[in-house]
Amino acid sequence: MSTAGKVIKCKAAVVWEVKKPFSIVEIEVAPPKAHEVRIKILASGVCRSDDHGLSGAMYVKFPVILGHEAAGVVESVGEGVTCVKPGDKVIPLFAPQCGECSTCKHPRGNLCKMGDLTASGLMHDGTSRFTYKGQQLHTFLGTSTFTEYTVVHESAVVKIDAAAPAEKVCLIGCGFSTGYGAAINSAKVEHGSTCAVFGLGGVGLSTVMGCKAAGATRIIGVDINKDKFPKAKEMGATECVNPLDFKKPINEVLYGLTDGEGVDYSFEVIGRTDTMTAALASCHMNYGTSVVVGVPPSASEITFSPLLIFTGRTWKGSIFGVFAVSWCFKVQGEEEEYKTMTFASSDCHIAK
Structure with a gap:
């Protein structure tokens, strides 16, 4: 049975207050809105930045779902999304690439203005896709990967090789690339x-x-x-x-x-x-x-x-190794071809 357009109930690790332990609870993940992508998480790394959020060393809004380096499969997409489709293996990116802002257009820039630079813990429309018994939960770095399903903006997701092992390539989302x-x-x-x-x-x-x-x-x-x-x-x-x-x-x-x-x-x-x-x-x-x-x-x-x-x-x-991850987009031709992840100034080919 398709879950597209429906609320998904799943397990997530939620932190309710600073310096408090994780709680594994069942949350509700709303469908993606326009230009958003809902992802089933297959593997997630644990980064020191997650610990910074937990300890209060890094400012975050609580309650929050931490995690930001992962690999998963697209479950569904919102209206207007053309860069990925359901079934694609992807990496969510805490450092998005809109391809339009001054930073993205600069040859040395990679800190896109679409990122959650103010640590609002919300999507771009000022709301969250996560709730627990009706209570809003905040996102972390626009990704929140300590959950079975997450929702990100289309500028913060990139398609990778379907054969890439999730438990390894998840580190491209932060640790390795950085x-x-x-x-x-x-x-x-x-x-x-x-x-x-x-x-x-x-x-x-x-x-x-x-x-x-x-x-x-x-x-x-x-x-x-x-x-x-x-x-x-x-x-x-x-x-x-x-x-x-x-x-x-x-x-x-x-x-x-x-x-x-x-x-x-x-x-x-x-x-x-x-x-x-x-x-x-x-x-x-x-x-x-x-x-x-x-x-x-x-x-x-x-x-x-x-x-x-x-x-x-x-x-x-x-930040993120100053990698400029190409914003994935669809080329119109005789057949639709999906562009995939590329690294600038690098010989790294883990994700083809």
């Missing part, structure tokens, strides 16, 4: 360079992979958990250091490891202001580039000496 792209697109790591990656979680390991793919000669992993070192080396790190093993600041340690030069590129993939400044201070004082990848707490502030950048260092941020 880390890999930070190296390839944001820093533009060069062949033969030296890199330092602060934080060796899922995003950090993806950053290591990006540095390796770009041809970096040395990739130094930095983490206080030595248990992460074997996997980091498997992914491409040439060496790993634990800041707790030294009595001097980690930036001085990295300078010592690079004959007093500093690294060419450093990446902060934790979300702490102290490691952000340490990563900046660890790169070459003149031509070094440091990229902030980890999401900092919403209320955090940072203090640093302007001399760290006065001499020529570059300090920049990176």
Whole structure:
């Protein structure tokens, strides 16, 4: 029996208040409105940003359904949707691509204005598609993937290869793309360079992979958990250091490891202001580039000496690896052909 146009009852993990545990409850998911897509979630990753929302470090509106990196199958579409159809395997995107705003049209832009930049927790018409016993539930980053069904705007969904394993490609929705792209697109790591990656979680390991793919000669992993070192080396790190093993600041340690030069590129993939400044201070004082990848707490502030950048260092941020995911659209011809996911400035072909 088709569920198109009908309310779907399904299980979801709902957080009612900040710092409170998840509740697995049955919710109602309304049909998609015009230019919206309802997706059956097949697999979802768990990102540190979800934890930030849970802990209050990142501002969200409660009650909320968290989750933002997933893969699923289109269950139904609203009026006017042409980029995907029921049955398509897709990835919902917390970084949408309308293709029309100034950011989307800019060659270096990827933070589309269609994203929930104000953290309203609502769809573009100011309402939610989620309810629990008549109570409205908020969305997270426009995706909310900790549920069996979700609804997203058509600009926030992209078709992928039907054969792609959902439990792996779900990470393209955030973790992998964010880390890999930070190296390839944001820093533009060069062949033969030296890199330092602060934080060796899922995003950090993806950053290591990006540095390796770009041809970096040395990739130094930095983490206080030595248990992460074997996997980091498997992914491409040439060496790993634990800041707790030294009595001097980690930036001085990295300078010592690079004959007093500093690294060419450093990446902060934790979300702490102290490691952000340490990563900046660890790169070459003149031509070094440091990229902030980890999401900092919403209320955090940072203090640093302007001399760290006065001499020529570059300090920049990176969201979703500055990937410009092409807005999928339908080409009219003898047959209708659906365009699918492509990455800009990348050789990544996980989703064909």
